[in-house]
Amino acid sequence: MAHDVHIIGGGLAGSEAAWQLGRRGIRVRLSEMRGSGDTTPAHQGAGLAELVCSNSFRSDDDEKNAVGLLHHEMRRLDSLVMRAGEKARVPAGSAMAVDREVFSAQVERELASLPSVEIVRERIDRLPESGLTIVATGPLTAAALAESIVSATGSDRLAFFDAIAPIVHHDSIDMDVCWMAARWDKGGKDYINCPMTKEQYLAFHQGLLDGEKGEFKEWEANTPYFEGCMPIEVMAERGVDTLRFGPMKPVGLDNPHWATPEHPNGRWPYAVVQLRQDNKLGTLWNMVGFQTKLKHAEQVRLFRTIPGLENAEFARLGGLHRNTFLNSPVLLDRQLRLKSAPHVRFAGQITGCEGYVESAAVGLVAGLMTAGELTGQDWLSPPRSTAMGALLAHITGDAEAETYQPMNVNFGLFPPLPDVKKKQRKEAYTERAKADFGQWLGAIERVPA
Numbered sequence: 001m002a003h004d005v006h007i008i009g010g011g012l013a014g015s016e017a018a019w020q021l022g023r024r025g026i027r028v029r030l031s032e033m034r035g036s037g038d039t040t041p042a043h044q045g046a047g048l049a050e051l052v053c054s055n056s057f058r059s060d061d062d063e064k065n066a067v068g069l070l071h072h073e074m075r076r077l078d079s080l081v082m083r084a085g086e087k088a089r090v091p092a093g094s095a096m097a098v099d100r101e102v103f104s105a106q107v108e109r110e111l112a113s114l115p116s117v118e119i120v121r122e123r124i125d126r127l128p129e130s131g132l133t134i135v136a137t138g139p140l141t142a143a144a145l146a147e148s149i150v151s152a153t154g155s156d157r158l159a160f161f162d163a164i165a166p167i168v169h170h171d172s173i174d175m176d177v178c179w180m181a182a183r184w185d186k187g188g189k190d191y192i193n194c195p196m197t198k199e200q201y202l203a204f205h206q207g208l209l210d211g212e213k214g215e216f217k218e219w220e221a222n223t224p225y226f227e228g229c230m231p232i233e234v235m236a237e238r239g240v241d242t243l244r245f246g247p248m249k250p251v252g253l254d255n256p257h258w259a260t261p262e263h264p265n266g267r268w269p270y271a272v273v274q275l276r277q278d279n280k281l282g283t284l285w286n287m288v289g290f291q292t293k294l295k296h297a298e299q300v301r302l303f304r305t306i307p308g309l310e311n312a313e314f315a316r317l318g319g320l321h322r323n324t325f326l327n328s329p330v331l332l333d334r335q336l337r338l339k340s341a342p343h344v345r346f347a348g349q350i351t352g353c354e355g356y357v358e359s360a361a362v363g364l365v366a367g368l369m370t371a372g373e374l375t376g377q378d379w380l381s382p383p384r385s386t387a388m389g390a391l392l393a394h395i396t397g398d399a400e401a402e403t404y405q406p407m408n409v410n411f412g413l414f415p416p417l418p419d420v421k422k423k424q425r426k427e428a429y430t431e432r433a434k435a436d437f438g439q440w441l442g443a444i445e446r447v448p449a
């Protein structure tokens, strides 16, 4: 069958994009390599939209939780992943969890029911030179295609692993303890610095040694990246002072909170944890050099012992995984198109979003954008105040390109509401998002198809 759009990858994002296009009568070729004799190191079977690890789409609370809000927005756009998820739902309290076999089979059944969608089991090794294309090959994109993407984008623009340092919500950092400065006062006062005494540092170092760590999967351990961005606990194991000569180096950082008549500018702490701005809004800050394989609960416990971070709220916790993703803020335009080859759109985790739901949401929006392009409509982005709009804006330009790492949806990506009391902010973000999403939906639905 001739097609209007070629989608490469039948995971969460590719299946969702195919659904959005196919139900509008647009002819789609959906190429999925599993089922043709190929697979990835994490997938087990050949079903579309296979969930490679947990069976949870996380919180389904659309009043106080950003991912729950994203569920809500996806449902309003008749998301296939949400629709099949409902059919496959298993009890999980306020979370949405699914029977993974039922879910995958349901996705496949619904797609197969669309006469304009052709599902082909084949591996694609090169980016197509022409024709509208959506690349949704995920964190474990097959090697030949990854090479072709590197040729189109440059080798330093496609990462093969993530090295995620924890990201902290700015309004949870105690600035009576921390201070803004750059080393030796060079450049602007761009970093938030958390000071440590010798005693605090030694206790923290011991905590890193004792902390419970996650294991590397065999195929992750073989990925040659650990010298370049070594987990902080591995650095700690190399010697008690290794961190003080690395990411926790205190030299050139006068702490004004420790000023005395003799030292009016303050003193250097024994060690420092630095945080760097992570998004344009300034609501999210990453802990510099703190990529880690510590278990999540352990990270929260230990990092809250850092002076100034006692009440830290984490937008995401640290991790290191094999993960293929683009430096999207630089490479993609606001419609997820490769700037250097605009017939190619990217969707799903390869854009640098993180998680099943986020990947599906970016697939959904890539489908809508492509449908609009084919029918000659101008694209109207969902407002940044919505979950979908906030995630999309982050990926396509609002994130700091230099420190770009995969990101879950969270309220830190939303334009702040500083006048609302902290305790009421989640409800306020949600209320604003739902109103703005409704208006946006009204506007796009008014555009004739």
Ligand SMILES: Cc1cc2nc3c(=O)[nH]c(=O)nc-3n(C[C@H](O)[C@H](O)[C@H](O)COP(=O)(O)OP(=O)(O)OC[C@H]3O[C@@H](n4cnc5c(N)ncnc54)[C@H](O)[C@@H]3O)c2cc1C
Residues within 6 Å of the ligand: 008, 009, 010, 011, 012, 013, 014, 031, 032, 033, 034, 039, 040, 042, 043, 049, 050, 051, 052, 053, 054, 055, 056, 122, 123, 124, 125, 136, 137, 138, 139, 140, 141, 142, 145, 322, 347, 348, 349, 350, 354, 355, 356, 357, 359, 360
């Ligand atoms: C090991 C692991 C565990 C994870 N666990 C979780 C979790 O528990 N919860 C969570 O929310 N997120 C998790 N993620 C993150 C992420 O949400 C999932 O990887 C998600 O499936 C991403 O969706 P996607 O559609 O972008 O990619 P995928 O779902 O991986 O889909 C990509 C598809 O493209 C196919 N493909 C690849 N290359 C080619 C090619 N050249 N030609 C044709 N087809 C190709 C693959 O076979 C695959 O089916 C995990 C990721 C990994 C790697």
